[in-house]
Amino acid sequence: MTVVITRMSTLFLRTLRDDPADAEVPSHKLLVRAGYVRRVAPGVYSWLPLGLKVLRRVEDVVREEMNNIGGQEISLPALLPREPYDVTGRWTEYGDALFRLKDRKGADMLLGPTHEELFAQLVKGEYSSYKDLPVTLYQIQTKYRDEERPRAGILRGREFIMKDSYSFDLDIDGSKASYDAHREAYQEIFRRLQVKYVIVAATSGAMGGSASEEFLAESEVGEDTYVRSPESGYAANVEAVITPAPPALPIEGLPAAAVHDTGDTPTIDTLVAWAQETFPDRGFTAADTLKNVVVKLRSPGGEEELLAIGVPGDREVDFKRLEAAVEPAAVELITDADFAKNSFLVRGYIGPKGLQDNGVRYLVDPRIVDGTAWITGADAPGKHVVDLVAGRDFEPDGTIEAAEVRDGDPSPDGAGTLVTARGIEIGHIFQLGTKYTDAFDVGVLGENGKPVRLIQGSYGVGVSRMVAVIAEQHHDDKGLRWPKEVAPFDVHLVIANKDEGAWSGARSLAADLDAAGFSVLIDDRKASPGVKFKDAELLGMPVVVVVGRGWANGTVEIRDRFTGEATEVASDTAVATIVANR
């Protein structure tokens, strides 16, 4: 066994007094200041000794829990040929997020963003009988995504480490069992890593498949917005919220639709002001208006299509929800040129009639059910129509989940109302069904001699991101505070006494701790106690032992970085005290 005492006097580490200029979130600031990571390019980082130790410890936790559910570790390349991604269409669907390159012979290659295709091909190559199944394979591997906005250091990198695993089963029940096993393994991983998280219903996006859930670490700096109903426990990524549709209303007896001159009323505010003035008794609000937003969809193949979205006027269109709803098509705003080309689009006065008469697909918010009456554009400047009734005066082409979700909206499960919060995606589990196994014809001979198409699952944990997430959730204004399971060292031993006896005593204390199975970082630098204490707080080992003034009286101080508690103990009981709190 190698001695794991590391001396700060020789450790490749320089802490920084100031926050890096490009850092906005606490984990980024602290991981750079404490010398855990260094930036090489946007979204591309180096791991210095302490950072690499945390990363490896996170990997080990993930590996153990994957092994516990029978996962088998393998390792696929990051540099991949184009062909498999062409078969599934993801070569184009990934858009600019895919790093593409050519080799010296001109062959198209890519840097793998995720490996569904390759694992499907691999299983096809090895397995041929139902007796071989089920199987779960995983890797802990470097992935590449050319993020539009890499941010927050290692929180959203372009080169990052992921654990990705893939299950292959003979039937849906088996696939569901593999999915559930992963779900439990992930819960255990995040529990061990002391990450606070929620599991939310999610959309499957470019991945495809039938169902998916995201694990979101609770964090104000997160990029994902999710909602939950405190009453029912329901939780979902905002993109996955299904708006509860109210029941249809009777149409008979409703007033007839009528076009009005509304003057200069191109906005909801001006329109509502006109409606309240014109119909003082009807109590109109923005929720009675129907706002029609037109965008351009671009398919992965490059085809353009106009799409109109109708939402109640008191809500905005949420473009992240819209993008998730039309995936894999991309959403683009329409331009002056588009207005010029489509003269039926009258800015501020767009109505269902003009859209549908001109063949524009028109999808509405699920709240716009038959029998609801609306004030909306009449396709001419200064004109709106009042009492336009869905199911009587217009028939949308369908519904779309694109309206914003707000605090107080009713929960989709019918119990309570929603509150929104922010989170960081740390895990995502997918029931892929046969999307990839169909694409590559991955099957085996079944028990009855007939071919069986395999059912695939895909599961990811952001391993390098996890280091940032833990730092994000576990720090104070003085520095990092690592949970024991992932700290780079178990004990940080600070020599804060110039006496030679204290130094040799500290060294033998370090050796005793090492013998007791603790990894020890010893601060043997010729620096002032103040500098050393500050660094110990910044670096964030869970236990700090100070060989300081008390040494002459036979005591050392043991500090708990989490609670901040400091205890003076007899030097010769220090190891036993730390063992007792292991």
Added chain:
Amino acid sequence: MTVVITRMSTLFLRTLRDDPADAEVPSHKLLVRAGYVRRVAPGVYSWLPLGLKVLRRVEDVVREEMNNIGGQEISLPALLPREPYDVTGRWTEYGDALFRLKDRKGADMLLGPTHEELFAQLVKGEYSSYKDLPVTLYQIQTKYRDEERPRAGILRGREFIMKDSYSFDLDIDGSKASYDAHREAYQEIFRRLQVKYVIVAATSGAMGGSASEEFLAESEVGEDTYVRSPESGYAANVEAVITPAPPALPIEGLPAAAVHDTGDTPTIDTLVAWAQETFPDRGFTAADTLKNVVVKLRSPGGEEELLAIGVPGDREVDFKRLEAAVEPAAVELITDADFAKNSFLVRGYIGPKGLQDNGVRYLVDPRIVDGTAWITGADAPGKHVVDLVAGRDFEPDGTIEAAEVRDGDPSPDGAGTLVTARGIEIGHIFQLGTKYTDAFDVGVLGENGKPVRLIQGSYGVGVSRMVAVIAEQHHDDKGLRWPKEVAPFDVHLVIANKDEGAWSGARSLAADLDAAGFSVLIDDRKASPGVKFKDAELLGMPVVVVVGRGWANGTVEIRDRFTGEATEVASDTAVATIVANR
């Protein structure tokens, strides 16, 4: 501690009966047949469970020995910005071997082939005082080189794992000490991995620097040719052999040079025949002729230059030696168009005069010293000059190491003669001097307050390649034979008895071996003993235990995969026997 018994009935492994069609060397055939690796693209491989275990064990040995010499592990990205490689010129010097790509914003990036630039920049960023030095940093990381001829599976891949380390010292003596420490660490690594190797003097190539040595694994399938003098112990890569120059000879009294009509004599053979017939008394051989070979050099910047090389007619030009000698320029053959453009180049009759009169740089083999007389071309069809004396009739522009090295050549160290052999590069250590630290201005404040430029060393071990090298050196016609230090499992337990008691006995034997600290692969498949024995030989664990016919009589068989020895022992002493041979 997780139980490490792995069951073949569920292991993601299918062995193949036949060699893969694209495999030529034994390690490639066996690693594929035994299910250790799978090909994804040319020179790009996946590691399946057993292969990954060997790879990780090799990594662990390398890591331990690097830690033992004070190396600190860090991890740099593989995806790198262009700028640092522009500063040193390697962005272009690497030529087609560099994987280049653009990110979504059009920025040039590359996949790191080696990280001298980045480590120099990193040290510059952290360190500022002489007190910080020396430091040795290393990483075990995925590297990328777009090899022209990826071959032999993982032996020469385009994506591969390397341990690269870099030392930074205040002076040459320190740098030499770091170099020596690495040299010793590498010897220890290869000893532990049971790799037979030689250390040879090497050229530094594109890496730059003052001195380097290569560690070559002895192998007939190696791509590197090296020579050694069995008498003196001298060893060198063929590219690094320095030809001993004979002493200059007196010029006085030598016959005058004379041009002769030699008829149709464009080859050395025809020329020698003419010379022997014309001068029967002078005993001319091919060694008396001077062959002039003209090539085109292309600099990394794209400039072309003609270069003529003069070698004794009994030797060929060795293009690998030539390429190493003119690095970083690339060597190209001259074409008909070049001959047409340069009419002084008369094919088969090129002589020093025509070359030098027309400004072509003319470098000769070191054996062509002053006072040596030659038969060579006279720059006209059917004409040669006899008794052309170096230092009297022509003055070469210098010497070049481009002639082939042959068995029996005198050793450069003056003792004995050379024999050639083939090897696989498994390690390379470089004294870089200040090439990179100059480029990035990497220095610290010295003890006297003056700036000190750091001296860098660079050291690499081919980690993934090592798996193939070990397989190459340790196999027989039945399969792989892993050394204990890197075997995927310590013990392969074969159940070759249908009796239920034998099965449960085997399982408890596996548990006992596990408890004794051995990793165990148990063949619990419903297959015939013959199939299982064949697979055990193919997979190559060092110890194979067979629970077979003898079980009823209380015995099991222990087979040593290295020696082939089989011993029948009492079942209840099996674990003790294996422990004794640990």
